[in-house]
Amino acid sequence: xxxxxxxxxxxxxxxxxxxxxxxxxxxxxxxxxxxxxxxxxxxxxxxxxxxxxxxxxxxxxxxxxxxxxxxxxxxxxxxxxxxxxxxxxxxxxxxxxxxxxxxxxxxxxxxxxxxxxxx
Numbered sequence: 001x002x003x004x005x006x007x008x009x010x011x012x013x014x015x016x017x018x019x020x021x022x023x024x025x026x027x028x029x030x031x032x033x034x035x036x037x038x039x040x041x042x043x044x045x046x047x048x049x050x051x052x053x054x055x056x057x058x059x060x061x062x063x064x065x066x067x068x069x070x071x072x073x074x075x076x077x078x079x080x081x082x083x084x085x086x087x088x089x090x091x092x093x094x095x096x097x098x099x100x101x102x103x104x105x106x107x108x109x110x111x112x113x114x115x116x117x118x119x
Contacts, residue, residue: 018113027105044074070097
């Protein structure tokens with residue numbers, strides 16, 4: 001379930017704002033960290049239409065919480081699943097994600113927008 005959605009104003013030359021979403025499904029819900037990272041990787045395609053090979057993942061611990069991160073770019077295919085609109089590809093996109101594992105359940109953060117955004 002989406003806990004929060006933030007629109008980030010478009011950068012110069014872009015037509016769409018970026019989006020940052022926080023998800024929380026409850027303890028033991030939302031799927032495994034590995035399954036979510038794999039799904040997020042699959043949302044970015046290379047020029048050949050196959051899953052982009054440039055996605056990088058990492059792990060760290062902050063204040064006792066394990067955090068798994070992903071960063072990648074390519075053609076973004078958006079949301080999937082049976083209730084999603086027809087799949088469209090958005091070229092030149094970037095995905096930044098983090099999954100924070102907590103005793104009460106994982107919290108999922110996903111930022112998507114133009115690859116022009118810098119952090």
